[in-house]
Amino acid sequence: MQWRTIYRKEMLEYWRNFSWIWVPIVFIILAIMDPITSYYLPIIIDNVGGLPEGASVEIPEVNPTDALMMSLSEFSMFGVLVIIFITMGLIAGERKSGVAELILVKPVHYATYISSKWAAKLTLVLTSYIIGLFASWYYVNLLFGNIAFSALVQTIGFYGLWFVLVLTITVFFSCLFKSSGVVLGSTIGTLLLMFSIYNIFSHVLTWFPNSLSSHIREMLQTGSVPNALWGTSFITVGSSLILLIVAYVIFQKKEVA
Template identity: 45%
Template sequence: MSQWMTLFQKEVLEMWRNFKWIWVPLTFILLGVSEPLTSYYLPQIMKSVGGLPEGAIFEIPKPTAGAVLASGLSQYSTIGALVIVLGTMGIIAGERKSGVAAMILVKPVSYFSFITSKWAGSLLLVWISLFIGYISTWYYTGQLFDWVPIGEFFQSFVLYGLWLTVILTVTVFFSAALLSPGMAGFISLALALIISILSGALSNLLEWSPSQLTSYAGVLLTGGELPSDTMPAILIALLLIVILLWLSVFLFKKKELAA
């Protein structure tokens, strides 16, 4: 355990040196505050842009607080996912390419500790960044519209965090399986996009897909209740994370021993 903690602390420190602890949370904060501010000032923005005939009345119905918060959360499924993939696609492939991984593994370091400590360090960054960004969305939504119950806030936060954890784990898997960080990032983004599109288009057939967690969070915020398929989707997401982590260790060890 002490070996794992040492590697974990090294990973956290490395992210400080790479300024990930600054730019990733800042990006999530900007994403978080943009939606409630844009929704609130949209009528003034449209009015200032102009282009309407004289005397025309342009009215935009005021959205509910839940709808604003759900719309803000959707930013993390797109831009947030891109930030996660770009920030972690070289987490293993990059160190293998530079020779750092070989230097570390020469010592009595287990492959399991090497992979999982990197995953855990990135996971900590993702969840903290998401929390900071999302609580910014919640605060500004409350100030400008209405306050969403704190219970719904935390439930939707966990659902989105779990989906982003799946994306992170997929990226770690391809980073361990491939030598190119760029290819690992491209495949991870493409796979996340394909799963999201298929889950949206075939929602009646893929109710238990982990990507549906984002939709279920939106349903909770706008309707006040979680769909019945939420728990199966959570369990499948957790199972997928465990399987991908195991495969990451297995493939990385196989490639390193063959090298």
Template identity: 35%
Template structure:
């Protein structure tokens, strides 16, 4: 792998993200999602009163959720809407270029398949981690303004854990994008994987605590209290297995690309 060529490819990906405005609207969506959670939690009684069609004189008393609870809810929003948007914006990252024939010009240059995949992955991750940080930080700030301050440690740890979960699923999007011809197929396969893993981890927490699906749960726990967090013995396992699977996904993508660099 050659650093100069890798940088060239990454720069091209960044430029593409910028020119297609993904670099702007994806973080924007995350920020809006992030702000909405504390704001709606705070104003829920007012919203219900104004728009709920309640009979005159109804008294609404909803206890204000804790700041940590709001942040955990924000993460779960990101886990659905945010992941959907990211998977949709990256679904054609390899298959689109391959279908158009752009890869047959790039891959005859003396670059390795691994470098090409790595560049795609790095650019995807910069957008993912960046958008997640902006959105989550916005949520944290508004939670602080409206409800209460959440300590920085739990915030940071839950951010990193959630980023890892995103990285895992989006590596899947990249792998499916090299594997399948259809971009929509890649998006749905990786989102399906996310749903399946979360569901299984939720249904059988005892047996599947080592699976990547349990990372989201760890993230929710982390933001609520760092003290109770260490109790999860399988935490290390799920992290280790996720990192291993991400590596395997990248190697698999490069191998798939080597097998068919271009169509026909």
């Protein structure tokens, strides 16, 4: 009951501040930018010219899987940043402004407060991301060749878990700190650390959350879900849940004021 009240209020807020408009648009642009520009690259080069006489540019053939992966690689950079930016103030902002005082003085369980806000933001992010990937799929089919709908759905499902984790890390720090800047810094720091760890130990850490996209590529190429992808998904979802619970435990012990 209270959970739905907060969830609905967040949804209303996203309408009022136009998040429901601009976040999907940003994700659509991120998703289609790379496939489209690489398709038209030869034409662009031809028209712009400027290449010395006799120079020939070999542009490697882009297959549909590569094209779809381009969208994911934009998401993993700018998509993640967008998520962090729109999520960092989720809890921290309300605590800093003082609204949280009026909310938490009502008999609201802290777990309800955190999880409903988390779920609302996740709804916004995942919806935008799915719309974005559908747009990408449309152009990939049009320009590069066919990717099966079922493969798209699998991609959406598995890669979405990475966004769940990124969002949860941001919410986690948003529960810990009052300042959005500190939340931003800590989240990016954490992601960079994960990225470095994965880069160094990728040969042993086959189930590490960062390996999601390489497993997805394999899935798209072979047409079957590799075992490591299930493992990675399990780890990603598990660590998100644990982070959310730890965030609640810490938040509950903290003084709200």
